[in-house]
Amino acid sequence: MILKSIRLENFRIIEEAQLDLGRRLTLLSGANGSGKTSVMEGLSITLGSVLTHLPEVSGRAFSKTGEEIRQFENKKAPYCRISIETVQGLKWDRMQKRDKSRNTARLLPSDGCGVRELHRYVDGEMIDPINRDEKFLLPVFAFYGVSRALLNPPYTRKGFPKTHQRLEALQGALEAHVSFKSAFIWFYNKENEEFRHKQAEQSFEVTLKELDTVRRAIAGMFPDISEPHIEVNPLRFVVRQGDELLDIMQLSDGYKTLLAVVIDLSRRMAMANPHLDDPLAAEAVVMIDEIDLHLHPSWQQRVIGDLLKTFPNTQFIVTTHSPYIIESANNNLKRHQIRNLSIESEEIRQLVPLDPADTSAYFMRGTEGVEPLMDTELGLLDDRLIEPFNQLTMLFDRMRDIELGEIQ
Structure with missing residues (x-):
């Protein structure tokens, strides 16, 4: 199961946003509080419907307090909704109402599809084969939040x-921790x-x-x-x-x-x-919040490529504050463009080619929505994170010029 798109309405800070997801990589960048993690949480809640329908597996759901519903000028929206479509054309959505009043009910959208088709799909593709003891592909979902460095190893075998x-492969998979x-x-x-x-x-x-x-x-x-x-x-x-x-x-x-x-x-x-020759090559949807977390810049430059190479059919959806991550993705995109050329450099040959058709990137703007960063003509990403980095170096250059007496 690979995701094609997600739509969020009145979810946390996001009033309305439609994101087409890359088959291999989706990058979300933007300032703190711009909605990057909201997209990840929305995906996690909606994918939770798959897990919850499976026997003995718990998924994620909206909070009982309705804290996910967007609030503006101290007033909650009537509802929040998250809709997902897969590349196979399967669609479902999750909705949380502000309250149970009739006035709120009148404001709810009437075009929702719910989870009926999803449950029918899970029944036919997963649960029925389990009951018949047949081989089938179990999709893997995982969400890793910023608390993933806090490990909890056991200290006794008791x-x-x-x-x-x-x-068990899906148990706790969407809880945002390792x-x-x-x-x-x-x-x-x-x-x-x-x-x-x-x-x-x-x-x-x-x-x-x-x-x-x-x-x-x-x-x-x-x-x-x-x-x-x-x-x-x-x-x-x-x-x-x-x-x-x-x-x-x-x-x-x-x-x-x-x-x-x-x-x-x-x-x-x-x-x-376990029946596959290479389980790492199975399809999976993996979300990693702040993929650059605790990584040295030299490591940030290769982490995307290493993940794409190690998990060759996994769909990665990641957030980042790092220009190194964006530029490393551009290197992989450029590697795809020259994939048929003769290349002597071993460093370049080792880069994983990343097809622009399998890549999406967005600059999150909070209440102002989302801005695509993929230049479809060039097949490369517009790195907005370079601008503040350049401003920083320009400020240093100005002070150096003052020191040298070039600016009075």
């Missing part, structure tokens, strides 16, 4: 579940399962495909990290960096923030579609 069900504790427990149990297979086959070469999926994702995103595994006494998730074995909690915030996302996402994809 209460660890012994088995895992396929639909479920690192769940990933930790899953990794621990899978390592024990892998060890039993090694003993049975009497070979240390035997590995478990689900674990290999996570290991490959980590290797693809972190070339300097290897040997991810669980150690006990004390209980901890350990990786090798250089010549040292380090507890993941000893890593810098940049490493922890991104590594936790990669572990959680690849674990969900391995659980969701």
